[in-house]
Amino acid sequence: MRLWLPLGILLTWALLAIGSHVLPLTPNTIDLTHILIGPDQNSWLGFDELGRSIADRLITGASTSFFVALSVVALGILIGGILGIASGYFSGWVDQIFVRIVDIMLAFPGLLLAIALAGALGPGIENVILALVIVGWVGYARLARGQVLALKHADHVVAAQAMGASPWRIMGKHLLPLITAPLIIEASFGIASAIIAEAGLSFLGLGVQPPEASWGSMIRDGTRYMLVAPHLVLIPGLTLMAVVLAANLLGDWLRDWLDVKEQKLMR
Amino acid sequence: MSHFILKRILSALVGLLGVISLVFLLIHLIPGDPIDVMLGESALTADREALRQNLGLHLPLYEQWWNYMTALVQADFGQSLFSGRPIVDLLLERIPATVHLSFIALVIALTMALPLGLVAATRQHSIYDYGSMGFALFGMSIPNFWMGPLLILVGALWLGWFPVSGREGWNAVILPALTLGTAMAAILARMIRSSLLEILGEDFLRTARAKGLSSMRAILTHALPNALLPVLTLLGLQLGGLLGGAVITETVFAWPGLGLLMIEAIQQRDYPVVQAAVLCISMTYIVVNLITDLLYAWLDPRINWQNPS
Numbered sequence: 001m002r003l004w005l006p007l008g009i010l011l012t013w014a015l016l017a018i019g020s021h022v023l024p025l026t027p028n029t030i031d032l033t034h035i036l037i038g039p040d041q042n043s044w045l046g047f048d049e050l051g052r053s054i055a056d057r058l059i060t061g062a063s064t065s066f067f068v069a070l071s072v073v074a075l076g077i078l079i080g081g082i083l084g085i086a087s088g089y090f091s092g093w094v095d096q097i098f099v100r101i102v103d104i105m106l107a108f109p110g111l112l113l114a115i116a117l118a119g120a121l122g123p124g125i126e127n128v129i130l131a132l133v134i135v136g137w138v139g140y141a142r143l144a145r146g147q148v149l150a151l152k153h154a155d156h157v158v159a160a161q162a163m164g165a166s167p168w169r170i171m172g173k174h175l176l177p178l179i180t181a182p183l184i185i186e187a188s189f190g191i192a193s194a195i196i197a198e199a200g201l202s203f204l205g206l207g208v209q210p211p212e213a214s215w216g217s218m219i220r221d222g223t224r225y226m227l228v229a230p231h232l233v234l235i236p237g238l239t240l241m242a243v244v245l246a247a248n249l250l251g252d253w254l255r256d257w258l259d260v261k262e263q264k265l266m267r
Numbered sequence: 268m269s270h271f272i273l274k275r276i277l278s279a280l281v282g283l284l285g286v287i288s289l290v291f292l293l294i295h296l297i298p299g300d301p302i303d304v305m306l307g308e309s310a311l312t313a314d315r316e317a318l319r320q321n322l323g324l325h326l327p328l329y330e331q332w333w334n335y336m337t338a339l340v341q342a343d344f345g346q347s348l349f350s351g352r353p354i355v356d357l358l359l360e361r362i363p364a365t366v367h368l369s370f371i372a373l374v375i376a377l378t379m380a381l382p383l384g385l386v387a388a389t390r391q392h393s394i395y396d397y398g399s400m401g402f403a404l405f406g407m408s409i410p411n412f413w414m415g416p417l418l419i420l421v422g423a424l425w426l427g428w429f430p431v432s433g434r435e436g437w438n439a440v441i442l443p444a445l446t447l448g449t450a451m452a453a454i455l456a457r458m459i460r461s462s463l464l465e466i467l468g469e470d471f472l473r474t475a476r477a478k479g480l481s482s483m484r485a486i487l488t489h490a491l492p493n494a495l496l497p498v499l500t501l502l503g504l505q506l507g508g509l510l511g512g513a514v515i516t517e518t519v520f521a522w523p524g525l526g527l528l529m530i531e532a533i534q535q536r537d538y539p540v541v542q543a544a545v546l547c548i549s550m551t552y553i554v555v556n557l558i559t560d561l562l563y564a565w566l567d568p569r570i571n572w573q574n575p576s
Contacts, residue, residue, distance in 0.1 A: 103278075104285030107556075108549050111511030116545045119533035120296045122304075196410045200515055203412040204530060216412065223416045223519075227424050237413035245408040 003253050006246035013243050017066030020059045027056040028211045036229040046231050049221065054235055057213040061236065064202075064214045065243070068125065069194040072132040073187050080137035081183060084144025085171050089152055098145070105138040114197055118206040128207045132197055136190065143186055147179040181258045188254055192247035199240055215240045272561060279557045283550065290546045291335045294538050295328075305348055305536050318348070322539070344543040349535045354543045357528060362547070364434055365524035368447065368517070369509055371440050375448030376455055383452070384459025388467065388494075389486060399456060406453025411512050415446045415519035432521035443520040447512055451505055458501050462494040469493075496567055503559030507552045514548075 031051035039046040045054040087098035105113075117131035151157065152175070160170050199216030201207040208214040215236040222232030297304050301324065302315050322345075323331050338345070344354035383399040390396055422442050423431040430439045466472065467490055475485040514526030521527065525544050532540035 100281070100285070103282055104289065107282040107286050107553050108289075108545075109507035109511035109552050111508070112514060112545060112548055115511075115514055115529070115533075116290075116293060116541060117296065119529075119541055120293050120538070122298060192408070199410060200412055204515065204518060206533070219413055219416065223419075226416060226420050230420060233413070233416050233420070237410075237417070240410060240413065241405075241408050244410070245404065248404060248408055 002249065006249040006253070009242055009246035010250065013062055013246075014066060016059050017063040020063040023059065025056040025059060026053060027060040027213050028052065036225060036232070038229065038231050045235055046229075048218070048232055049225050049229075054218075054231070057218060058215070058236060058239060060213040061215040061218060062239075064125065064208055064212070065195050065198055065240075068129055068132070068198040069191045071129045072136055072194040072197075073190045075129070075133045076136040076190060077140050077183060077187055079133070080140030080142075081144050081176075083137075084141035085148050085175060085179070087141070088145035088148030089167060089171055089175065095145075098141075102138050102142055102145075105135070106142075108135075110135050111197065111200070115201065115204065115206065118201050123206055123209050125208055125212075128198055128201050131201075132194055136194070139190070140183060140186060143182060144179055147182060148175055151175055151178055185251055185254045185258065188247055188251035192244045192251070195240065195244055195247065271564060275557060275560055279553055283553055286549050286553065287336065287339065287546065288332065290542050290549070291332055293542055293545070294322075294324075297538070301538065305538060339546075344546075345539045347532075347537055347540050349532070349537040349540070354540055357540060358525070358543060358547055361523060361525045361528045364522060365510075365513060365517070365526065365548075368440060368443055368513060368522055368524055369506075371444035372447035372451065372509060372513075373506075375444050376451035379448065379452035380455035380459055383456040384463060385486070385491070387456070387460040388463035389482075391464065396460075400460070403453040403456045406449045406456075409449070411446045411450060412515050412519055414449065415443070415516055418442045418446060419520075432519075434523055443516050443522050446519070447509060447516045450512060451509055454505060454508075455498065455501070458498050459494065462497050463490060466490045466494045496563065499559055499563050499566070503556045506555050510548050510552055 029052060031047070034043075034047040034051035036049055037043070037047045037051075043053060043055065045058065048054055048057065083098065087095045114131045114135045117134055118128055121127035121131060148171075157170060157174050160174050165174075198207060199214060199219070202214035202216030203220045205217075205220070208217060210217065218236040219233055219240075222229070222236070225232055294301055302310075302319055306315060306318060319325050323334055326334070342355055344358070346352065347354055347357060350357075383402065387396040387399040419431055419442060422429045428438070429442050430436055433439060463486075467486075472485055472490055475489045476482060480489075510526075513524065514529060516522065517524045517526035518530050525548055529541055529544035529548075532538070532544065
């Protein structure tokens with residue numbers, strides 16, 4: 001249950017995101033005869049202030065958040081992982097500079113920096129991804145560096161060095177496999193925060209531009225009609241929260257599960 | 268002790284220098300010519316050149332950086348492109364509102380998190396534990412740009428107890444502070460719980476109980492002070508989240524603080540104001556973390572002053 005419910009939600013999210021490109025959706029079709037109609041038997045989620053189908057916009061929004069979250073986490077791990085591992089392994093002045101950069105990045109409140117970057121870069125989904133990657137890679141880098149520092153004097157690494165393995169081979173073959181577990185746990189929390197960040201930026205008008213749908217901009221547009229049509233705010237918000245909760249639960253579960261496995265191995 | 272303080276202050280200064288430099292570079296991240304973006308492409312050539320001169324954008328980068336730093340030292344943030352007023356005045360106008368909101372949010376977060384964490388830890392694996400941790404998980408997953416509108420719907424539109432937005436009246440702060448405080452309470456409650464659980468297994472607590480202290484008293488006077496120490500550091504770090512979240516919360520409630528100033532400035536392409544607001548908030552964050560670190564060291568007698576880790 002602890003695993004299947006979050007996994008089910010996340011899979012549905014992913015399927016809808018991918019499916020949004022094949023399904024016959026009309027998220028931007030304006031129909032003035034349907035304005036602000038609530039959920040009923042004809043349409044299961046109702047229509048928004050322009051008479052657009054909320055169900056269709058929700059699915060398109062899923063695709064937006066999925067694309068952003070996946071790109072941000074993948075790029076963050078790639079950049080942060082490589083820099084973190086290299087910095088931890090080589091140490092010396094490279095590491096010193098790296099630690100300084102990470103410290104400076106962490107001296108910003110993360111969301112604030114993302115908002116400022118998105119504001120400077122201008123609206124659009126690519127700029128949202130860029131802003132979130134600039135802010136997000138640091139966490140993975142620090143994690144990877146810390147793990148490598150703890151592992152680099154392990155026997156198997158020393159043995160590989162003694163056999164003349166190149167640093168790249170040691171980092172890729174002997175260190176990377178050992179730090180994937182913590183990185184995967186971090187990634188699952190990273191997905192949760194990337195979804196919230198994308199929706200937040202779109203809520204502020206800095207993300208996806210109209211008429212494209214994002215859960216954040218759906219909430220923002222809906223707030224103006226909250227008294228007459230609360231479903232405009234409730235539906236995208238509940239969806240957003242369900243997916244974020246699922247990603248957080250999956251992260252919690254992964255952390256417990258991977259810990260247990262480690263303990264078993266030690267015995 | 269002075270050695271540690273000096274070292275910590277020095278590293279905060281280095282962080283500050285980096286933050287200022289990054290904020291300085293922000294204006295150069297604008298794609299294309301920043302002057303075009305700020306004035307629009309139809310602006311007169313004379314106006315464009317005047318602004319370029321005014322912002323010093325025609326100078327080499329290192330010279331711009333140096334001018335930016337020297338102006339900052341004199342608390343000179345330049346002028347707003349939109350209203351023409353000195354940015355320092357704009358900041359000073361907005362700071363009280365953000366401080367007010369953050370303080371009330373912090374009070375709300377602590378009053379929610381302490382009992383939740385305490386009950387969850389002392390009744391581990393009970394219905395109370397699952398209840399409070401479930402609440403914490405929800406609090407972490409509710410984005411404040413959704414919780415804000417929901418609170419407005421219930422508290423302002425349906426019940427009519429609070430104003431929808433703005434800062435008029437004593438109770439206007441409640442809804443935004445609740446929005447901001449809940450997420451923080453969730454994280455704090457989890458932290459207090461795990462920190463307390465660790466302490467509750469310690470020998471000195473069993474000794475206190477063996478001496479005849481009631482379990483409530485043992486927890487409150489012996490366990491809690493120890494458990495709250497690590498929470499203090501987290502509190503400093505969480506304040507960053509609070510300040511970042513305040514940008515969105517202030518926008519939702521039209522709360523006239525630094526965050527709203529920043530969003531308004533982004534919409535008006537008033538980049539000097541954006542830079543100043545980001546700098547102001549980040550500087551607060553750095554200073555608060557410096558203070559919590561020093562406070563932590565001062566409060567914990569176990570820290571070795573010669574070599575604090």
